[in-house]
Amino acid sequence: MKALVLAGGAGSRLRPITHTSAKQLVPVANKPVLFYGLEAIRDAGIREVGIVVGDTEAEIRGAVGDGSAFGLDVTYLRQDAPRGLAHAVLIAREYLGGDDFVMYLGDNFIVGGIDGLVDRFRADRPQAQIMLTHVSDPRAFGVAELDGAGRVVALEEKPEFPKSDLALVGVYLFSAAVHEAVAELKPSARGELEITDAIQWLIDHGHRVESTVITGYWKDTGNVTDMLEVNRLVLEGxxxxxxxxxxxxxxxxxxxxxxxxxxxxxxxxxxxxxxxxxxxxxxxxxxxxxxxxxxxxxxxxxxxxxxxxxxxxxxxxxxxxxxxxxxxxxxTPAPRVPKAHRLVLGDHSKVQISK
CATH class of the missing domain: 2.160.10.10 (Hexapeptide repeat proteins)
Known part of the structure; x- marks a missing residue:
């Protein structure tokens, strides 16, 4: 089994920090978020890792190197622009070959790692296995609909009217069957190749897609609030x-x-x-x-x-x-007289000032 780690993207929700730094390298407890994911992949017994990179390629390469510091063998795969999660699978086709693989979003944080998920996939042999979690506002996520037996019957990306509160967590496991699905996709209304559409294609064509609803801790560290919460969680240990x-x-x-x-x-x-x-x-x-x-x-x-x-x-x-x-x-503090705030703020900054 190989791993495909997504470390491209603009990190718009973490601006202005991500104007000068890859969002996956923003640290929690003084260690980049990406490193926690790489360690989880290693601990699951996977050694070959393809990292999909974009404009921040040089910074990602500088931090991760050849992967040997993590016990991994890393290959870098260039994506010319963020064109969707399924597009990352598309450009990684040659690297992945006919192997099963785990796709891991590099800015996601999952407590407890992915060992159990990988073991279950290897034992059950579905064509795809996804992780789900209950969220308060599913409109911001890919959303899964389950039947009475708990099987995945439909998925939708960021729906205006969600059919459930089950959001897809940023870790997916696939057999080589997903490549046929990705090859059939057309860009969504967002202009991207959606991984939810690829999984839906597998379901529609009779392939088995399994899901696990996790009750542990998961965060997409794409904004400051979530970064601080993950930092809190890691510091607890x-x-x-x-x-x-x-x-x-x-x-x-x-x-x-x-x-x-x-x-x-x-x-x-x-x-x-x-x-x-x-x-x-x-x-x-x-x-x-x-x-x-x-x-x-x-x-x-x-x-x-x-x-x-x-x-x-x-x-x-x-x-x-x-x-x-x-x-x-x-x-630093502002001058006492006159009483005023002096600010130099980058684009997309947010400032809260007490009166």
Whole structure:
């Protein structure tokens, strides 16, 4: 079995962060989301991985390399533009050959990995196997309709009037039969080759499609709210350890990680928290569910339930919550007189200012 990992796409819901970075490489608990998926694939016993890349190919290649660091053999497959999930299968046809494969969306996060799903597919041998989960607003997802016996009978991509609340999770398993389905597809109204249409083709032509409704945790980390929630979940599992410097005037409470080369001085840190290598926390409060990446500075400030990316600095700011601070960003107080906010914001930025 091989794996096909999708790591293209513009990441429009995470702008402006993704103007300069691949969305799959935005870190949670100081590790890129994509890495969690690659580790899950490896842990399921799969070694050959094709990564579909687009405009951020160089960055993805730089982070993943040949895959050997993950115990994988990685091949890169170029997609000229985001033309749908089924288009990714189409361009990977030669690489996949006649092998079964798991297709994994690189910005998805699934607790517990995919071992059980892969084992079930290998044992039952359907032509396709999908994962489903109940969601509050299925209009934003591919939606599955099941019959009374729990078999998949219909799928629809982002329907205006969903027939169920069962959304497709971003992990799919296929036999080589899916290539015939993909070859028959025409672009949808969105101009894309939809994987839901390919699965529907398999159903309509008598192929067996199985589904698993998961009750565990799954997130598409395509927006800031979901990124922060996944960060919270991962931090829940960290074990406290201190390799950096913590002075006697500081207090560490709960599960706090201070990586080698990091310094905490005159501060109170309440876990779960990670302070990345080379970062400085001084005269500050860092609250639960905060990840501070490498080479950052948090000085005379308070921050909680947030992600701070590499090289960012926060200096003299009263309190920050529920925030994603980009690479090399600088957050400082505005002048006291006149009382005004001074902003330099990139396209698609979102700012909330307390009165």
């Amino acid at each position: 960290v074990e406290p350890h201190v390799e950096g410097e913590v002075d006697g005037a500081s207090e560490l409470i709960g599960r706090v990680v201070v990586e080698a080369g990091a310094r905490v001085a005159g501060s109170r840190v309440v876990g779960p928290v990670i302070v990345g290598a080379g970062s400085v926390v001084r005269d500050s409060y860092v609250g639960p569910f905060t990840s501070i990446d490498r080479d950052c500075a948090v000085l005379d400030s308070e921050i909680e339930y947030s992600i701070v990316l590499r090289g960012a600095s926060i200096d003299g700011v009263g309190r920050i919550e529920c925030s994603l601070i980009g690479r090399e960003a600088e957050v």
